[in-house]
Amino acid sequence: xxxxxxxxxxxxxxxxxxxxxxxxxxxxxxxxxxxxxxxxxxxxxxxxxxxxxxxxxxxxxxxxxxxxxxxxxxxxxxxxxxxxxxxxxxxxxxxxxxxxxxxxxxxxxxxxxxxxxxxxxxxxxxxxxxxxxxxxxxxxxxxxxxxxxxxxxxxxxxxxxxxxxxxxxxxxxxxxxxxxxxxxxxxxxxxxxxxxxxxxxxxxxxxxxxxxxxxxxxxxxxxxxxxxxxxxxxxxxxxxxxxxxxxxx
Amino acid sequence: xxxxxxxxxxxxxxxxxxxxxxxxxxxxxxxxxxxxxxxxxxxxxxxxxxxxxxxxxxxxxxxxxxxxxxxxxxxxxxxxxxxxxxxxxxxxxxxxxxxxxxxxxxxxxxxxxxxxxxxxxxxxxxxxxxxxxxxxxxxxxxxxxxxxxxxxxxxxxxxxxxxxxxxxxxxxxxxxxxxxxxxxxxxxxxxxxxxxxxxxxxxxxxxxxxxxxxxxxxxxxxxxxxxxxxxxxxxxxxxxxxxxxxxxxxxxxxxxxxxxxxxxxxxxxxxxxxxxxxxxxxxxxxxxxxxxxxxxxxxxxxxxxxxxxxxxxxxxxxxxxxxxxxxxxxxxxxxxxxxxxxxxxxxxxxxxxxxxxxxxxxxxxxxxxxxxxxxxxxxxxxxxxxxxxxxxxxxxxxxxxxxxxxxxxxxxxxxxxxxxxxxxxxxxxxxxxxxxxxxxxxx
Ligand code: SF4
Numbered sequence: 001x002x003x004x005x006x007x008x009x010x011x012x013x014x015x016x017x018x019x020x021x022x023x024x025x026x027x028x029x030x031x032x033x034x035x036x037x038x039x040x041x042x043x044x045x046x047x048x049x050x051x052x053x054x055x056x057x058x059x060x061x062x063x064x065x066x067x068x069x070x071x072x073x074x075x076x077x078x079x080x081x082x083x084x085x086x087x088x089x090x091x092x093x094x095x096x097x098x099x100x101x102x103x104x105x106x107x108x109x110x111x112x113x114x115x116x117x118x119x120x121x122x123x124x125x126x127x128x129x130x131x132x133x134x135x136x137x138x139x140x141x142x143x144x145x146x147x148x149x150x151x152x153x154x155x156x157x158x159x160x161x162x163x164x165x166x167x168x169x170x171x172x173x174x175x176x177x178x179x180x181x182x183x184x185x186x187x188x189x190x191x192x193x194x195x196x197x198x199x200x201x202x203x204x205x206x207x208x209x210x211x212x213x214x215x216x217x218x219x220x221x222x223x224x225x226x227x228x229x230x231x232x233x234x235x236x237x238x239x240x241x242x243x244x245x246x247x248x249x
Numbered sequence: 250x251x252x253x254x255x256x257x258x259x260x261x262x263x264x265x266x267x268x269x270x271x272x273x274x275x276x277x278x279x280x281x282x283x284x285x286x287x288x289x290x291x292x293x294x295x296x297x298x299x300x301x302x303x304x305x306x307x308x309x310x311x312x313x314x315x316x317x318x319x320x321x322x323x324x325x326x327x328x329x330x331x332x333x334x335x336x337x338x339x340x341x342x343x344x345x346x347x348x349x350x351x352x353x354x355x356x357x358x359x360x361x362x363x364x365x366x367x368x369x370x371x372x373x374x375x376x377x378x379x380x381x382x383x384x385x386x387x388x389x390x391x392x393x394x395x396x397x398x399x400x401x402x403x404x405x406x407x408x409x410x411x412x413x414x415x416x417x418x419x420x421x422x423x424x425x426x427x428x429x430x431x432x433x434x435x436x437x438x439x440x441x442x443x444x445x446x447x448x449x450x451x452x453x454x455x456x457x458x459x460x461x462x463x464x465x466x467x468x469x470x471x472x473x474x475x476x477x478x479x480x481x482x483x484x485x486x487x488x489x490x491x492x493x494x495x496x497x498x499x500x501x502x503x504x505x506x507x508x509x510x511x512x513x514x515x516x517x518x519x520x521x522x523x524x525x526x527x528x529x530x531x532x533x534x535x536x537x538x539x540x541x542x543x544x545x546x547x548x549x550x551x552x553x554x555x556x557x558x559x560x561x562x563x564x565x566x567x568x569x570x571x572x573x574x575x576x577x578x579x580x581x582x583x584x585x586x587x588x589x590x591x592x593x594x595x596x597x598x599x600x601x602x603x604x605x606x607x608x609x610x611x612x613x614x615x616x617x618x619x620x621x622x623x624x625x626x627x628x629x630x631x632x633x634x635x636x637x638x639x640x641x642x643x644x645x646x647x648x649x650x651x652x653x654x655x656x657x658x659x660x661x662x663x664x665x666x667x668x669x670x671x672x673x674x675x676x677x678x679x680x681x682x683x684x685x686x687x688x689x690x691x692x
Contacts, residue, residue, distance in 0.1 A: 053612060053634070055634030055636070055637055056635075142615070143612075143614075146615070147614060174615070179610070179613070186260070188257075189260060189576060192264055
């Protein structure tokens with residue numbers, strides 16, 4: 001297989017850093033196992049999305065600006081989250097418009113890849129399923145689906161896993177109701193949405209839910225737990241890595 | 250109570266009402282799947298969306314010119330054009346026209362702009378009898394409610410509620426919950442109202458500047474009755490509804506019903522060019538068009554927001570909105586609900602009054618994905634949030650794209666001053682005919 005890049009940057013995202021570190025480590029393993037050197041700039045923090053989505057643009061700008069210096073080399077930046085990837089790729093140009101470092105932000109934005117997108121389109125990974133049979137459901141985040149347009153990538157990765165059966169939940173394309181600060185400002189609507197979502201997922205009979213985004217996973221996982229449903233959640237990188245990594249078996 | 254706690258209260262009410270939630274869910278599911286069936290060919294959909302976006306962008310970029318041309322053509326065709334700067338003026342103009350003909354019984358076709366200016370209320374207060382002829386509008390008129398959806402105003406009501414409502418108001422008809430029988434009863438009631446009507450009022454879906462044509466899309470035929478049976482027809486619409494050429498209509502018409510109700514085409518499509526001509530057997534003797542601004546020209550001048558005006562009011566954004574489907578239209582507490590309402594209302598009424606609507610969005614993008622004219626709704630909602638918290642400074646005062654528009658505004662003011670002095674309602678300056686908003690005000 002032709003290797004397009006020897007080195008890539010990895011942007012860990014807040015939720016992975018704080019709550020789901022295993023997802024990030026798995027993603028790094030998945031990439032480095034393909035002979036690509038993963039650079040993790042230690043000074044990185046947040047893409048600025050929570051502030052941006054609430055309208056606080058100057059605060060978002062200050063946070064986002066900190067990231068610019070983390071990615072100096074002209075190599076891809078891999079983001080294991082559809083929503084952070086979308087923020088950096090599609091919102092940064094608007095956020096930085098008219099700023100001194102606008103050009104730099106635009107150049108960085110152009111180098112952003114969502115993880116599943118990078119694995120499928122650039123690394124063209126071939127997966128060998130070593131895990132036991134399992135039934136799962138997949139939830140693509142709205143930003144992965146609509147802003148990044150990469151919802152098919154996670155599906156095609158999982159389709160390579162011979163022992164994994166994907167069950168389709170009702171209203172699969174509908175938002176889970178997280179929406180960052182939306183879930184705080186409109187906790188009632190958010191709860192109504194995520195209850196419908198978790199109900200749809202558990203009714204499929206799937207054992208596990210995977211996604212590209214930890215925000216959705218946290219939201220849906222919380223609802224499943226509250227409803228005492230047996231389903232668990234996992235970031236797709238961890239799921240794939242655990243099933244396909246020989247040292248894990 | 251402030252706007253946010255009021256909004257939260259309405260949301261709680263809606264979420265706790267299972268019937269409302271079920272009515273909306275099943276109605277929106279139906280609409281979404283019908284729309285999906287219409288656009289099986291995604292390449293065709295993509296091409297049409299681009300084409301319709303360009304048609305609307307072109308119209309907005311030339312808005313002042315097109316409005317002038319439209320007025321000229323309509324006038325040539327014998328349709329009287331009025332300009333209303335705000336709701337009050339529009340209502341006043343309507344009432345004046347009706348009074349001039351001594352019209353007492355009015356039939357109305359469906360018009361969201363008339364809802365925007367609360368026209369029924371105004372006319373009824375003046376002692377007129379107004380009947381909504383669109384079945385959905387008729388139902389909510391009986392229930393003394395407002396529309397909960399811009400295309401299907403009574404979508405929050407189920408069959409039984411409608412049956413009870415009709416029976417309550419028209420006990421002379423036998424109680425029934427059969428849809429066909431219910432429609433039959435409404436039809437009989439309507440026929441009588443049409444016979445008695447002194448005037449018909451309607452909205453407009455598209456206006457063609459090139460030919461001076463008013464286009465109306467509808468399914469029941471009652472809109473056509475309103476515009477052709479009574480001797481007087483008053484159409485009212487927002488200034489943004491104009492398009493440049495007649496050839497702009499087919500691509501828009503191909504998208505509007507498919508996006509709205511999943512129909513390939515509506516049962517009726519009306520193109521109104523003039524009042525009844527000598528020798529013609531039907532049609533009103535007089536046709537008026539009221540062009541409402543009500544904040545639209547100020548939206549138009551803001552580069553960051555002018556895409557708001559691309560809207561063709563198909564309702565697809567609310568049909569696909571996961572928030573709207575759960576809380577329904579009334580929870581928004583505004584005339585326009587759902588994603589389009591969330592961007593329109595704060596711009597029309599002010600963020601201080603109703604900016605809280607912008608919080609009820611997860612930024613999921615389902616609306617923008619289906620919008621036939623490609624309005625970036627989440628982006629505009631986000632932009633309004635920034636405006637609301639003062640989070641934007643550098644982009645706020647970008648210059649308006651329309652130099653001509655500013656020029657027009659200046660000329661309009663100049664014309665107003667001159668006409669106040671000389672008592673004219675329209676005046677020509679440097680080759681531009683400037684028609685004033687409401688000449689009555691200056692007398
Ligand atoms: S914003 Fe788009 S989808 Fe919503 S009503 Fe307007 S045209 Fe239709």
